[in-house]
Structures are given as structure tokens and as C-alpha cells.
Amino acid sequence: MYRKELENIxxxxxxxxxxxxxxxxxxxxxxxxxxxxxxxxxxxxxENVFVFGVGKAAYDMAKECEVILGDKIAGGLVISxxxxxxxxxxxxxxxxxxxxxxxxxxxxxxIDEVSKLSERDLFVFLLSGGASAMIEKPIxxxxxxxxxxxxxxxLTSGIDIKALNTVRKSISQIKGGKLANHIKAKGEVLVLSDxxxxxxxxxxxxxxxxGQFPHHIxxxxxxxxxxxxxxxxxxxxxxxxxxxxxxxxxEKATQLICDEIKKHDKQYNSFCLLFGGETTTVVLGDxxxxxxxxxxxxxxxxxxxxxxxxLLSAGSDGIDGRSxxxxxxxxxxxxxxxxxxxxxxxxxxxxxxxxxxxKTLGYDFVTGISGTNVMDFIIVLKK
Numbered sequence: 001m002y003r004k005e006l007e008n009i010x011x012x013x014x015x016x017x018x019x020x021x022x023x024x025x026x027x028x029x030x031x032x033x034x035x036x037x038x039x040x041x042x043x044x045x046x047e048n049v050f051v052f053g054v055g056k057a058a059y060d061m062a063k064e065c066e067v068i069l070g071d072k073i074a075g076g077l078v079i080s081x082x083x084x085x086x087x088x089x090x091x092x093x094x095x096x097x098x099x100x101x102x103x104x105x106x107x108x109x110x111i112d113e114v115s116k117l118s119e120r121d122l123f124v125f126l127l128s129g130g131a132s133a134m135i136e137k138p139i140x141x142x143x144x145x146x147x148x149x150x151x152x153x154x155l156t157s158g159i160d161i162k163a164l165n166t167v168r169k170s171i172s173q174i175k176g177g178k179l180a181n182h183i184k185a186k187g188e189v190l191v192l193s194d195x196x197x198x199x200x201x202x203x204x205x206x207x208x209x210x211g212q213f214p215h216h217i218x219x220x221x222x223x224x225x226x227x228x229x230x231x232x233x234x235x236x237x238x239x240x241x242x243x244x245x246x247x248x249x250x251e252k253a254t255q256l257i258c259d260e261i262k263k264h265d266k267q268y269n270s271f272c273l274l275f276g277g278e279t280t281t282v283v284l285g286d287x288x289x290x291x292x293x294x295x296x297x298x299x300x301x302x303x304x305x306x307x308x309x310x311l312l313s314a315g316s317d318g319i320d321g322r323s324x325x326x327x328x329x330x331x332x333x334x335x336x337x338x339x340x341x342x343x344x345x346x347x348x349x350x351x352x353x354x355x356x357x358x359k360t361l362g363y364d365f366v367t368g369i370s371g372t373n374v375m376d377f378i379i380v381l382k383k
Contacts, residue, residue, distance in 0.1 A: 001331035002381050005235075006312040007365075009228045009272065009379050014316055016227035017192065017219040017374050019060035026190060026218045027068055027124065034069070036124060036188045037216040046122040048074035050185070051089045052114065054106075054135055055080065055128030055204055056096065056317050057192050060371035062086055062126060076123070077113040079106045079134050082371065094134035099151050104144060107135040107174045115182045123187035125213070129194025129317065129373035131204030132165055137173040147171060158282035160247060161195050165205045176201075177210030189213055193220040194317075194373045196247045196277055220244075221276035221374045224316065228274055228379070236270040236383065246277025246378070250295045253279045257295075258304040261380055265306060268382070275378035287353020290321020292376055293364070296328040297354045300335075301345050307332045311380045318370035323355035325364040327376075337361045 015021070026037045034041045034049065043049065049072050051065050059082035066073060066087050076089035081096050090113075094106045117123065138147040150171065154164050169176035189209075195202045198217045200209050209215060222244040233239045242260055246253055257275060264271050281291045289297075292313040299311065314320070314327025338345065341360065348357035358364040 001310045001329060001333060002383055003310070003329055005383070006310060006329065006379055006381055009232050009381070010312060010314055010377060012231040013224040013228035013377055014370060014372065017224045017316065017372050019057055019064045019371060022192065022219045023061055023064035023068065023190075026216065027065065029069060029072070034122070037190070037218070039188065041122055043072065047118065047120040048122070050074060050117060050121060050123040051076040051078065051126070052110070052123055053078040053080070053126030054110070054131040054207065055126070055192065056130035056369070056373040057128035057371055058126050059084065059091060061128070061190070061192070062089060062091070065124060065126070077110055078126070079110060081130065081134065081369065096130045096133045097155060099133050099136045099144070099148055101144065103134055103136040107137040110135055111137070111174065111179065111182055114179065117183055117185035119184045121185035123185050125187060125189040125208055127189055127204045127208065128192035129204065131207065132168050132175065135174055135207065139171050139173055142171055156283040158249070158280045160280055161278065162199065162202045165202050168205050172205070174207055175205035177206055177208065179207035180210040180212055187213055189215040190218050191215055192372060192374065193217050194375050196245045219372070219374060224374050225274045225276050225377065228377070232272045236272050236381075238264065238268045238271040239274075240271075241274045241276070244276040246275050246279060248279060250279045250281045250291060250298055253295055254298040254302065257299060257378060257380065258302045261304040261309060265309065265382065270383045273380040276375060278375045283352045285351030285353060287348065287351040288323045288356055289352055289354030290315070290323055290325075292320045292327035293323065293325060293354035293358055294349070294352070295378065296330050297345060297349055297357060300330045301349075305330055305332055309380065309382045311378065312365060313376065313378045314365050315376050316370060317373040318367045324366060325355050325358070326367045327365045328354070328358040329363045329365055334361060334363060
């Protein structure tokens with residue numbers, strides 16, 4: 001297996017959409033003028049500058065903001081699942097993927113903080129995937145317990161992220177631009193997209209999108225995969241980003257990817273095929289795993305993994321579903337191990353236990369939380 005090369009390709013894509021690169025390219029200060037994605041803000045026109053953020057990447061993005069802006073930051077609040085402190089803004093660790101008491105407390109704190117801003121203040125708001133679960137204030141009459149039941153049912157139902165966040169917004173007092181309604185100050189929103197098509201009404205359930213503040217996509221799946229393509233292109237006969245909008249069930253995605261592998265396997269001695277997006281899966285059992293590991297499991301059950309082909313299916317956020325893995329590898333040698341250990345892939349698939357399957361064979365891919373999120377990468381390599 002070309003595991004090391006698959007990892008190199010993955011990290012080339014991932015590092016392109018990490019906080020350091022994204023913030024440095026889109027926010028800087030010179031001669032007391034703050035530039036946010038090409039718009040200049042002379043700081044003499046504002047009393048204070050604040051940094052706010054919500055999402056899996058919010059903490060790392062905020063840290064980079066502090067490096068650039070330093071003590072020009074008067075305060076703010078950043079909510080993420082990371083642990084640690086910020087120097088100039090407050091940091092609150094919330095929960096994901098399920099809404100909890102911490103999510104409700106985080107929402108209340110954030111509403112309080114942004115409500116304090118005056119018309120003479122300026123802010124930068126950092127939004128990334130995962131925000132939907134990290135801040136929540138259910139509509140009046142809906143308890144947190146009821147809200148959690150609805151969210152849990154949706155998460156395991158197999159519906160896509162757009163439909164999921166549409167429901168979330170309808171039962172929330174902070175999503176769908178409702179947080180922005182509390183703000184009098186001027187500011188801009190920097191967005192790391194984790195949804196197909198970069199829909200600003202969907203990312204993080206759009207807490208700031210009330211039409212008042214400019215939103216800028218500064219990182220997404222396509223930007224990441226383009227970097228991966230640049231890296232691997234000189235090393236193989238053919239490279240292609242097949243799609244950055246993979247949005248279908250894991251069964252259909254398996255067929256699509258398998259067809260692409262077979263087509264290019266006949267034409268090229270070596271190639272790299274890159275896929276981006278998010279598949280959907282229905283949880284059938286009480287096992288451990290996620291959509292990336294299930295996709296890898298389904299792919300190994302096809303006939304498209306030939307002797308010189310290996311693949312990696314992995315999430316950019318570092319966590320795949322109900323497991324500590326990021327994703328899983330597949331190659332031709334895995335079939336020998338399946339036979340030697342006398343295990344049946346279908347059994348694990350039926351119990352939604354893909355992580356146990358790959359972990360048993362040593363084919364799980366574990367990175368830990370990445371600090372960013374632009375959906376998933378599926379990398380197919382023939383060498």
C-alpha cells in the first residue's frame with residue numbers, strides 16, 4: 001500500500017485550509033488600517049475591535065487573528081470544541097455533534113457579548129462547520145431535551161446537511177441570522193465552508209446571515225483538493241479532481257467511485273483521483289464508525305480494488321462519526337488479512353461498525369482533531 005503517499009496527499013489538502021494559511025491570506029494590518037478580504041477599515045474610525053467565532057476551526061482561526069492584530073483586539077468570544085485559552089478574547093469549549101447544556105450556555109454568552117457592541121465598534125466573526133451544535137437557544141416552549149431528541153433523530157436518519165440545518169434553524173432563536181439581529185457594530189464574517197456549494201444559508205446554520213454583514217468564503221473543499229492535485233500531479237501519469245460536490249448515499253458514492261477507478265485503471269499505469277464532499281449514511285446498529293469508514297468498507301466489498309490501487313477516505317475535521325478515527329485506508333493486501341482473521345465485512349456493515357473492522361486490521365486512519373473542516377477527502381492512488 002502507498003499509505004505514506006496517501007497521507008502526504010491528505011495533509012497537503014488539509015494544510016491549505018488550516019487557520020494559519022486562511023487568516024494570513026485574508027486579514028492583515030498596516031499603518032493602523034485593518035484589511036479584511038480586500039476592504040480597508042482605518043482603525044481611527046472605530047473605538048474597539050472585537051473577534052468572535054463559532055465552529056470546529058474557530059479557536060485556531062482566532063489564535064491566528066491574535067497573532068496578526070495583537071493588543072488591538074479589545075475582546076470577544078470564541079466558541080469551539082478545542083481546549084485552551086486566547087490572549088485577548090474569551091474562549092468557551094462547547095459540544096459537537098449533539099446539542100447540550102453547554103451549547104445553550106455558549107449561545108447565551110455569545111448573545112450577551114455581541115449585544116454590548118456599539119455602532120462605533122468593529123468586529124471580525126469567524127464561522128466554520130460544527131457551529132450548529134455548539135451554540136443553541138431553542139424557541140420558546142421547546143425544552144433542551146426535546147430539541148436534543150429532534151437533533152439526535154436527524155443525525156442518524158441519513159438526511160443531508162442542508163436539510164438538517166433547515167430544521168435546526170426553524171426551532172432556534174440564534175440560527176438563521178438571528179444572532180446578527182443583536183449587533184449594532186460594523187463587521188465582516190470569514191467563513192470556512194463545510195457544505196456542498198458553499199451555501200451561506202447552511203454553513204453553521206447561518207447565525208450571522210441576516211443580510212447586514214458581508215460573508216466571505218475563505219476556505220473550502222475545492223481549494224484543499226487543488227493543493228493536493230498540485231502536489232501529486234508530477235508523480236503520476238494522470239490526476240483528476242473528479243468532484244468537490246459528492247452528495248449522495250454511501251451506496252451510490254461507492255458505485256460512482258468504483259466506476260471511475262475501473263475506467264482509469266484501464267487507461268493509465270498510474271493515476272490519482274480526488275473526490276470531495278459528504279456522503280450520507282443511515283445508522284443501522286450500535287457499532288463504531290462514520291461515513292468515511294463506511295464508504296471505505298463498501299469500496300473494499302467491490303471488485304475495483306486491484307493490486308496496484310489503494311485509497312484513503314477521511315474527514316478534514318479529524319473525526320469520523322462515532323469513533324476516534326479520521327477515516328480508513330483500503331488496498332489489495334487487506335483481503336489477505338480479512339481471510340487470515342476470518343472476519344466478514346458484511347457483518348460490520350450491517351452493525352454500522354466500520355471502525356472496529358478497520359481498527360482490527362490496522363487500516364484505520366487516526367489524526368486527532370484537525371482544527372479545520374471542509375468536508376471529506378477520498379483519495380484513490382494507483383502507482
